[in-house]
Amino acid sequence: MIAALYVPGRSILHRLPAGAKLLGLAVLGTVLFPVNNPWALCGLALAIFLVYPACGLGWRRAVGQLRALAFFLVLIAASQWWLAGWAEAVAVSARLVALVLAASLVTYTTSLSAMMAALEGPLKPFARFGLRPEVVSFALTLAIRFIPVLMGLAKETREAMAARGRERAWFALAVPMIIRALRLADQVTEAVEARGMDVALDQTAPGKTP
Numbered sequence: 782m783i784a785a786l787y788v789p790g791r792s793i794l795h796r797l798p799a800g801a802k803l804l805g806l807a808v809l810g811t812v813l814f815p816v817n818n819p820w821a822l823c824g825l826a827l828a829i830f831l832v833y834p835a836c837g838l839g840w841r842r843a844v845g846q847l848r849a850l851a852f853f854l855v856l857i858a859a860s861q862w863w864l865a866g867w868a869e870a871v872a873v874s875a876r877l878v879a880l881v882l883a884a885s886l887v888t889y890t891t892s893l894s895a896m897m898a899a900l901e902g903p904l905k906p907f908a909r910f911g912l913r914p915e916v917v918s919f920a921l922t923l924a925i926r927f928i929p930v931l932m933g934l935a936k937e938t939r940e941a942m943a944a945r946g947r948e949r950a951w952f953a954l955a956v957p958m959i960i961r962a963l964r965l966a967d968q969v970t971e972a973v974e975a976r977g978m979d980v981a982l983d984q985t986a987p988g989k990t991p
Contacts, residue, residue, distance in 0.1 A: 787892045792836040794890045799899035802887045813876050819868050822875035829882045838889055846885050852939055
């Protein structure tokens with residue numbers, strides 16, 4: 782399910798090295814938090830949205846990310862509006878949309894193996910201190926790739942609740958969403974173990990030879 786998120790293509794973003802895309806995502810996440818101008822954040826979110834069709838990913842994937850995020854956006858925007866006013870509500874929502882769309886772009890245009898390879902390199906010097914680069918890179922890669930997966934789960938859960946006429950029951954939506962996310966985590970764990978990845982990682986630990 783997670784590996785299938787990668788969409789092959791020949792766009793500039795597809796051809797960029799995985800390390801450059803991950804670094805750009807990290808920089809974007811860092812510089813966005815001090816920005817509080819709602820219009821600037823909305824403009825950036827729109828610009829990232831327009832990158833999807835430019836990369837051959839189409840509008841539907843970008844819209845799908847926003848639809849999956851809609852429930853959480855409403856909650857966050859409503860709470861921010863009540864606590865800090867409309868400008869803060871727009872800024873926080875636009876910031877979240879920009880980050881989710883950007884993370885999904887990296888996921889759609891970067892293969893799992895390329896992500897892991899890009900993350901392992903900078904972590905290798907820390908292996909002398911007992912850090913296992915393979916494990917850390919795999920965990921970080923999964924964290925990035927789980928963003929669109931969880932958004933998809935939220936969308937499916939919301940649609941199922943709407944079919945039952947309970948789309949406004951927020952607590953009833955949160956509970957099945959959490960349960961499905963936990964089940965997905967169990968499935969990923971079983972898939973990793975079934976492919977012997979845990980054994981392979983153990984063999985690459987410091988002090989062990991394959």
